[in-house]
Amino acid sequence: MIKVGVFGAQGRMGSEVVKAVQGAGDTELVAGVDTAEERDAVRGADVVVDFTHPDAVMDNLRWLIENRVHAVVGTTGFDDARLDRVRELLAANPGANVLIAPNFGIAAVLMMSFAAKAAPYFESTEIIELHHPNKADAPSGTASRTAELVAAARERAGSAPMPDATTAEVPGARGADVAGVRVHALRITGMIAHQEVVFGTHGETLRIRHDSMNRESFMPGVLLGVRRVAGLPDRLTLGLEPLLGLD
Ligand SMILES: NC(=O)C1=CN([C@@H]2O[C@H](COP(=O)(O)OP(=O)(O)OC[C@H]3O[C@@H](n4cnc5c(N)ncnc54)[C@H](O)[C@@H]3O)[C@@H](O)[C@H]2O)C=CC1
Numbered sequence: 001m002i003k004v005g006v007f008g009a010q011g012r013m014g015s016e017v018v019k020a021v022q023g024a025g026d027t028e029l030v031a032g033v034d035t036a037e038e039r040d041a042v043r044g045a046d047v048v049v050d051f052t053h054p055d056a057v058m059d060n061l062r063w064l065i066e067n068r069v070h071a072v073v074g075t076t077g078f079d080d081a082r083l084d085r086v087r088e089l090l091a092a093n094p095g096a097n098v099l100i101a102p103n104f105g106i107a108a109v110l111m112m113s114f115a116a117k118a119a120p121y122f123e124s125t126e127i128i129e130l131h132h133p134n135k136a137d138a139p140s141g142t143a144s145r146t147a148e149l150v151a152a153a154r155e156r157a158g159s160a161p162m163p164d165a166t167t168a169e170v171p172g173a174r175g176a177d178v179a180g181v182r183v184h185a186l187r188i189t190g191m192i193a194h195q196e197v198v199f200g201t202h203g204e205t206l207r208i209r210h211d212s213m214n215r216e217s218f219m220p221g222v223l224l225g226v227r228r229v230a231g232l233p234d235r236l237t238l239g240l241e242p243l244l245g246l247d
């Protein structure tokens with residue numbers, strides 16, 4: 001049995017993870033905690049899953065790495081500086097592996113992969129992400145990651161800059177610039193997590209759309225991470241792609 005702790009256990013995602021860990025045949029819940037002060041309750045866990053808040057996750061990761069507990073992280077808000085800090089912590093402390101994935105939905109990971117594959121064939125690519133209005137960060141981790149993958153694919157292909165004649169703009173009207181790709185974030189009551197990647201070239205457009213209908217949909221990916229994190233070849237793994245054979 002894999003012994004699992006959950007950080008953010010009272011939250012929308014953490015409470016689903018608690019149920020998934022309790023329901024799987026090969027995992028056992030050590031503790032679900034919801035504040036930094038309660039972290040000691042997960043001592044003895046092999047793996048801790050973190051779905052907390054961008055402001056809390058770095059300190060949680062420090063604690064886990066220093067205590068040699070493998071981490072499966074769904075919390076968003078990672079940039080290069082944060083990832084460098086995680087690498088520093090791992091280099092200074094043996095024993096734990098870290099998997100950070102902006103999206104544990106298998107179909108969402110496929111959507112990102114398909115978007116990267118399509119990107120070199122189109123002049124224009126923009127991303128629209130739609131989420132529930134309780135979300136703290138914008139754009140979403142998934143949209144940022146998609147933009148980076150699209151930008152990298154375009155760069156490898158030597159794509160020309162995207163056409164855009166805008167010279168007068170109400171601030172924000174053209175969305176955020178993430179790695180040179182425009183990202184538009186909508187916060188809509190009733191929605192969960194959705195993304196559309198819109199491609200265009202002369203006479204043709206393509207839209208790749210992903211919809212998370214509920215938070216249970218993330219659980220197969222989370223459990224895959226829990227099962228595999230200890231045996232991953234790298235101490236820090238970004239995204240679920242290598243676990244799905246998509247790299
Ligand atoms: N990677 C993925 O597939 C997904 C990632 N997310 C991300 O997960 C994060 C959480 O999302 P939700 O569950 O919707 O948020 P939420 O606000 O419903 O839950 C977060 C929980 O973490 C708790 N918390 C805050 N600081 C803590 C700490 N230091 N230790 C332990 N618990 C702490 C809060 O009290 C709260 O109960 C966000 O960054 C979100 O973007 C959400 C869905 C899927």
Ligand SMILES: O=C(O)C1=N[C@H](C(=O)O)C[C@H](O)C1
Nearest residue numbers: 076102103135140141142193
């Ligand atoms: O906050 C959410 O809900 C989600 N967050 C992740 C993100 O920022 O990409 C994953 C998914 O979109 C749901």
